[in-house]
Amino acid sequence: MMQDNSRAAQPGAYDFSGLKAIFFNGTLTKSPGSSHTGRLIKISQGIMQKHSIKTEVIRTIDHPDIATGVWPDMREHGWPKDEWPGIFKRVMDADILVLAGPIWLGDNSSQTKKVIERLYACSSILNDQGQYAFYGKVGGCLITGNEDGIKHCAMDVLYSLQHLGCTIPPQADAGWIGEAGPGLSYGDERDDGSREGFDNDFTNRNTTFMTWNLMHLAKILNGQGGIPAHGNQRSKWDGGARFDFVNPEYR
Amino acid sequence: MMQDNSRAAQPGAYDFSGLKAIFFNGTLTKSPGSSHTGRLIKISQGIMQKHSIKTEVIRTIDHPDIATGVWPDMREHGWPKDEWPGIFKRVMDADILVLAGPIWLGDNSSQTKKVIERLYACSSILNDQGQYAFYGKVGGCLITGNEDGIKHCAMDVLYSLQHLGCTIPPQADAGWIGEAGPGLSYGDERDDGSREGFDNDFTNRNTTFMTWNLMHLAKILNGQGGIPAHGNQRSKWDGGARFDFVNPEYR
């Protein structure tokens, strides 16, 4: 292993300006209703903003004109309106993509699934190197619920993001849930006036680490011009390149 | 987005020598029985070897002295033998970690779970920067079965690897399954003498892309001295550092 971690950590040395981040919030609650997930997003967003990263949060339930389906533009498939194509342009322009959302019955919300479907609908687009268009981006996940399911939801989200072509940094998920059973949700006011979950060291630490790891990896990949373009180009594979792959039949 | 993919792809420019990779094979079949998953591992391993990466495959079912549990050395917890501590040293020495295994009833095998448990048992170890010890490594996943479950198994494996601190490159899983229902497994001989799955373009492409993306990311992170050590150091967080995290209670 060639790794050498001896470089001194100099906070001032970290310049993330120029990076862009998009957060999708899959809450089922329309504005101006309060989103528990939105409270957690703000922590991560706040750290990014402090480092001059341009951030955007898209709360999809407030955008009823995002069509449902698996094509880039559903207007070509019988839907009268589709706000997705405009949103997707901003996704393509971002370096950091965070899918955030609530837990319902232990799983991601229908809004989170809808966003994954629309991202997936665009997964055949290639960049100018012939790689999938999400190559070079980094992905993370934030989940809130009142009792169970952060990891289950995050497994699905992070799997989807890497499948699309995002890089997943270390510990790229964070969340909050309470003890088994019904109870307060993230940020709800307790009897003593304090807020549920806001003092949870694990949630705070994981959210912070996730955010920094997203920033570090996005910076690194940007500095590299994305993921090096060899061995992973769909256009070249389809054209016959095999990149040292040997069919086991012919060994 | 600062990304620039204009750099020309020059195959000769990729030098991965010095990197090390470990594959765990979670098959339930002891040697010298044939492992279907082992056949897929060989494709990825072959590409790495061609690029002078030192590779090792550990087929855990052949190592009955790997104890079961969630401590780094189970000999300190009532087990007479434990081969894991020696294996874990090699894991720590590797840059690339691939968990491979079969699908049983739609899920990972008990051998794959046992390895994840033992890796997790060592997850509190920190490197000299105060980061989790897996930081700087990259992780991937290979799955074979005869009918269903690649993505379900890979979700769990990749989630576990990123949770430990590995970076997950784009499209870091690959696998083969046949049509719904019983049938031949990967690499089994067909009536015409050819081998099931070996001609599956999707499996071959994904295995190749995964392998190259693991190599690219491992090289990049090695060149960086691992993941930059700021905002993600457990020791510093525990010591009171907050890395621009602001408790939402006090905004």
Added chain:
Amino acid sequence: MMQDNSRAAQPGAYDFSGLKAIFFNGTLTKSPGSSHTGRLIKISQGIMQKHSIKTEVIRTIDHPDIATGVWPDMREHGWPKDEWPGIFKRVMDADILVLAGPIWLGDNSSQTKKVIERLYACSSILNDQGQYAFYGKVGGCLITGNEDGIKHCAMDVLYSLQHLGCTIPPQADAGWIGEAGPGLSYGDERDDGSREGFDNDFTNRNTTFMTWNLMHLAKILNGQGGIPAHGNQRSKWDGGARFDFVNPEYR
């Protein structure tokens, strides 16, 4: 074990008339577009109809006025329209509930999740015995995709149905997927004019067994007046009944 299977199987003896079944189809394709999942539903529905069971298929994507959310009637929560309350009455009137849908990126569709959310929204309703309102119903699952994920999707669906209070008969899921990688979907026309998957013995058998097991269990539970009402009544538990539960603290 007291079980005695000696009773002769007499097909004529099975009278399921009077039973009602609802299938939800979570396809993302609007009518009149063809739904692959719809083709599989027809097999199960056909068997039920042959036995005088009244069946209904609700293809939710054709019902844009089903609101999104986790309340029984979203019109009370800021939505101008909500078709769900009328549909839910028919769910309550049914004995058999089958959630069917496609696989996208290895998971259930957003339409399937939306239905689960709306069913869950009504999960606090109790019957006149104080049991959850879904008690006495039976649940099943049908999944189609072109390459991977039947079991993953079915796990989530069947878990949700039993959590709501449905009984899950033996082998209550069925589906079709093809070999790993892109390809034809269920029922698509092959070059030779035959239909993909229609000759899959595993799919046909599982769909048939699921259907019969749903019918058998629905009949049995109906004959019993639902699930016996003792030990499982939310209203009585909340009123202080403990049904032989002993807190381990006081053993």
Added chain:
Amino acid sequence: MMQDNSRAAQPGAYDFSGLKAIFFNGTLTKSPGSSHTGRLIKISQGIMQKHSIKTEVIRTIDHPDIATGVWPDMREHGWPKDEWPGIFKRVMDADILVLAGPIWLGDNSSQTKKVIERLYACSSILNDQGQYAFYGKVGGCLITGNEDGIKHCAMDVLYSLQHLGCTIPPQADAGWIGEAGPGLSYGDERDDGSREGFDNDFTNRNTTFMTWNLMHLAKILNGQGGIPAHGNQRSKWDGGARFDFVNPEYR
């Protein structure tokens, strides 16, 4: 819907004597170490015993001679010992099967997976009606962890049990987890001498309801002689019976 819940609930009327239950405990801790999951099993077991059900708990980690693999008797496949065949006889003799276990990294333990593999290894055995041998049994699930994953683990366990042929009663899973992050596990002593989780109303209620629903369904199915044997017999399907299935190709 024919359901009629008017029958009065008369506790004395419930006679479950003659029924047998097996609990598998997938803890990774060997005896005499304390198992958190074991504490939860005792609650369910206690209720059953009060109703004269014969119960057995098998803590597999204490049985190192249970081989790993997917055959009914691994001694025929190169393993020197295999305790499973004797255990499986008792499984076949039981009416109620509960898989219980801990959560590690959000998923079931390797011991739980090993048991599922061995049960699955026996899934081709048919009863004298030609149904799968697990038909007529009922299945449930108990999960403990310190922070996240009851539903994820239960999804997998309950899916596996129904796939084998067990019937899953309403709300057939229960468990305990604490708030997100490290903390006490189920039944651990708190500073004030009380026990973590023992006062959790949700855990206590769900465990009680699960237990009663398992007992009710086991009694009902026993009274019916198992699942009615028509439409679900593997032997007859293989012999050409189609049970009103019509190939959609020929509609």
